[in-house]
Amino acid sequence: MPHIAILGAGAVGTALATNWAARGHEITFGVRDADSESARKALNMLGGRARGTHFADAVTAGDVVVLALPWRAVEATLAGVDDFGGRVLIDATNPLEFVDGSLRLAVGHTTSGGERVAEWARGARVVKTLNQIGAERMAEPSALSPKPVMFAAGDDPEAREEALALIADLGFEAQDFGPLAGARLLEPFALTWIHMALVRGELLPVSWTGSGVI
Ligand SMILES: NC(=O)c1ccc[n+]([C@@H]2O[C@H](COP(=O)([O-])OP(=O)(O)OC[C@H]3O[C@@H](n4cnc5c(N)ncnc54)[C@H](OP(=O)(O)O)[C@@H]3O)[C@@H](O)[C@H]2O)c1
Numbered sequence: 001m002p003h004i005a006i007l008g009a010g011a012v013g014t015a016l017a018t019n020w021a022a023r024g025h026e027i028t029f030g031v032r033d034a035d036s037e038s039a040r041k042a043l044n045m046l047g048g049r050a051r052g053t054h055f056a057d058a059v060t061a062g063d064v065v066v067l068a069l070p071w072r073a074v075e076a077t078l079a080g081v082d083d084f085g086g087r088v089l090i091d092a093t094n095p096l097e098f099v100d101g102s103l104r105l106a107v108g109h110t111t112s113g114g115e116r117v118a119e120w121a122r123g124a125r126v127v128k129t130l131n132q133i134g135a136e137r138m139a140e141p142s143a144l145s146p147k148p149v150m151f152a153a154g155d156d157p158e159a160r161e162e163a164l165a166l167i168a169d170l171g172f173e174a175q176d177f178g179p180l181a182g183a184r185l186l187e188p189f190a191l192t193w194i195h196m197a198l199v200r201g202e203l204l205p206v207s208w209t210g211s212g213v214i
Contacts, residue, residue: 005030005062007055009042011135012092013068018139019170021049030058056081066090071106075120084124088159091117092130094190105187114183127154127163128183131190142171149173153182
């Protein structure tokens with residue numbers, strides 16, 4: 001059973017960690033400060049079933065790595081990891097920014113956040129997935145009916161298989177979405193569920209800074 005390193009201990013990181021830990025996976029959070037209030041809160045939520053360390057050390061500890069950071073933090077954080085050593089890197093981020101009060105993709109059309117991540121993460125086999133549903137539904141998707149679909153796009157078929165097995169383990173209906181360029185469709189799709197959350201009057205399920213890249 002793979003040991004999972006999760007870079008980011010926020011809404012997405014803790015929901016995924018809670019779910020995978022309950023299924024017996026060992027979890028290591030990658031954080032910028034393992035003694036910060038936010039990191040300690042995440043570790044307390046996991047009740048001793050996870051540990052926290054700096055990003056590069058977490059990557060070394062994990063068999064598989066999950067990227068769960070705000071887009072604005074992604075490039076610099078990945079630059080701090082010398083080599084992913086061929087590990088699968090599940091990219092759950094959405095490359096979002098606010099411009100004039102409106103949420104939009106910071107990259108798209110001819111590339112995607114997932115493809116940028118593949119350029120920045122040396123030695124990683126990147127799979128774009130887990131960006132298509134709100135964090136509040138990631139801890140127990142099997143409670144939903146019908147079982148929610150989760151697509152996974154990546155250039156390495158074996159990496160896709162590994163990621164699909166892990167997302168099926170979470171309780172999703174895991175679907176192979178083909179090569180990583182499919183992230184150009186999966187990232188705008190994230191705006192669809194965010195839009196629905198707004199239409200339904202639910203809270204915006206991402207960090208809001210009011211301007212700039214989130
Ligand atoms: N929220 C959702 O419903 C949802 C669903 C699907 C995908 N996503 C995507 O998943 C990613 C994470 O979202 P989230 O909602 O989990 O975010 P979040 O709750 O804001 O958590 C962000 C995490 O990133 C860390 N972080 C923030 N700024 C950083 C920086 N400059 N350098 C290093 N670490 C930094 C935070 O650590 P500190 O506590 O130290 O700041 C925290 O651990 C985003 O790309 C988002 O678009 C979100």
